[in-house]
Amino acid sequence: MLLRAAPPHRSREEAQRLLQRIGDATDDALRGEGILPGIRRSLDRLRPGSYADLQHVIRLSGDLGPEAFPLLLEQYEEHAGLTSSEFFTPRAVTQVMAELLVCEGSAPIAVHDPYLRGGELLTAAVEAVRRAGSSVALPTVRGAGPNEDTLRLAGMHLMVQGVPARLETGSAAPWTELDQPSLTADRIFLNPPFNASVSAVRGRKPEQWPYGPPPPGNDNFAWIQYALGKLNPGGCAAVLMPNNALSSANGQEQYIRQSLVERGALECVIALPKQLFRGTAIPVSVWILRYAPGRRKEVLFVDARHMGVMQSRTRRILTEDNTAAIVRAVEAWRSDGERSVSHVGVDGLSTAAEPDDIRDRGYSLNPADYVVREMAATRHAEDLERELADSMEAVRRARHFMIGADVRMKQVQRESDFVRALTGDSVLGHWEERPLGELCEVQAGPSPSLVKSTRSAEGDVPVVLPTHLRDRRIVALPDQVLVPREHAEGRLRNYQVAAGDILCVRTGTTGPSALVDAPQEGWILGSNLLRVRRFVDPVREVLPEYLLAFLSLPAVEEWIRIRSTATTAIGSISTASFRQLPVPLPPWDEQRRIGDRLRAYDRQIVTHRDFAQAVERSRAAWAEQVMQEAVTVMRPKKTRKEQVS
Structure with a gap:
């Protein structure tokens, strides 16, 4: 309505008068709601550079919602x-x-x-x-x-x-x-x-x-x-x-x-x-x-x-x-x-x-x-002994997996001819570009109210949250949100994840992705995530490991962030926007080789991190065992009921 009432010459002076009309109309609306007016006084201090500038701001404002x-x-x-x-x-x-x-x-x-x-x-x-x-x-x-x-x-x-x-x-x-x-x-x-x-x-x-x-x-x-x-x-x-x-x-x-x-x-x-x-x-x-x-x-x-x-x-x-x-x-x-x-x-x-x-x-x-x-309360001596033994066994297992990952990485690094082969013009000419929505089904997580209404301390099916996406994998955490199995297979059935699905963060720190493995089969998609599930169609086949590698590229994560709609202090990308992501698609064998080798990198990252965490745990257990007297000082005072008993 404001733009339709624009004067024919549209000078800077007319822009100032339009601002005054906006201020008056807003103040009238505020008075009608019992709110102290004052917008006209604030707008009087503005000096638009041109009428076109003001028109542009009005158009942008018209697209904004309450959120x-x-x-x-x-x-x-x-x-x-x-x-x-x-x-x-x-x-x-x-x-x-x-x-x-x-x-x-x-x-x-x-x-x-x-x-x-x-x-x-x-x-x-x-x-x-x-x-x-x-x-x-x-x-x-x-x-x-x-x-x-x-x-x-x-x-x-x-x-x-x-x-x-x-x-x-x-x-x-x-x-x-x-x-x-x-x-x-x-x-x-x-x-x-x-x-x-x-x-x-x-x-x-x-x-x-x-x-x-x-x-x-x-x-x-x-x-x-x-x-x-x-x-x-x-x-x-x-x-x-x-x-x-x-x-x-x-x-x-x-x-x-x-x-x-x-x-x-x-x-x-x-x-x-x-x-x-x-x-x-x-x-x-x-x-x-x-x-x-x-x-x-x-x-x-x-x-x-x-x-x-x-x-x-x-x-x-x-x-x-x-x-x-x-x-x-x-x-x-x-x-x-x-x-x-x-x-x-x-x-x-x-x-x-x-x-x-x-x-x-x-x-x-x-x-x-x-x-x-x-x-910080001190544990019994037998508990400390058990913790030290368990932690040393965890170090041994972590070292075993780390050595295996290192051996695989040496093989990958020796295959330098593979990298050169992938970058040749003749090979790249076989790649095609397809929107993500043509290759995969993209599903947004359930509403927060639905998850909240179904979660239970007695539940047995975890809900995947953004914090569980680490190093392109899904990890279990102590504060896992759980829902009963009857809800997971009933009201939340459409939000279950399967091995081969890729989960992406859609709200907040948008971009990070992770591949669902067999242990997470049947878990529930979190509200702030998107589930990417490939179509079973040979014509538009995409390998999950390759797609995960592509989605994890810094340039792709930046593409997602740029298109995140900042409707609140925390940005969010819509399902429709995510489906438009252009995906470069090489032939199947090259997808497999790219995915396999990058997963080898991921495996090395994860095993080295797991080994470091196991060593840290073992160090803490040993230190606590040999310094029990120092830990005793940190015990909470006994309550009077405890003293009496």
């Missing part, structure tokens, strides 16, 4: 020069917080964010409810924020997602607003400004802080108590805190931590890795709080500091596998915590502690004081 808004927020955050109190919450962190809070029960809930940034926490909460399906009612959404520009962005973020929300201009220290309405919520999501210096006690008497007055000059624990004070009975809150709040030496903060533990208000602490936020390397933790007097006082500690992958030199992201592992650790404890007060997560991420244990550590809430100590 593009998080990407726009990231660009705004990168270029707007936001302060640390305005940084947006990383998407993976919002997903963890939302998954842990919003899907308990099916009754409608009220969700509130008292320090809105870009609306990312509230949006994540609504998305989590939608992923849960019709069994959970959509929440009512409220929020407040002190920054008008980001408050407006938050409103637009929620509006394009189809989420009606009540947003208000708030305070950087809302507990000082004595006439503030007593609005409460069932779920509170909060990423407050860290270590803010607004006096936390101003405007309130000491007895008005139920868990203890925060120290002047640091509002971290004022925000904690504000969130708890706004919860309805049975409600819960997820609050991001800087890690210095976990075990600070300040007496007032220590007293508040003590009160939170002894009164059962703290359910869980999740330590996250550093460098998650844009513009700062500060590590943070998620605190799960509950207003549920009488609940058990055990606290779950999750240590996820080692997780994530570096997206750039200064920015780390949590993968979908990482967030799923964190959520699984908490859900597993919630499901069995009522029956066990000594829960140690089988995932190696989590440990539950009673108030006695936390009291013995001076009310430190640092997961490293619990999870790591449990993992």
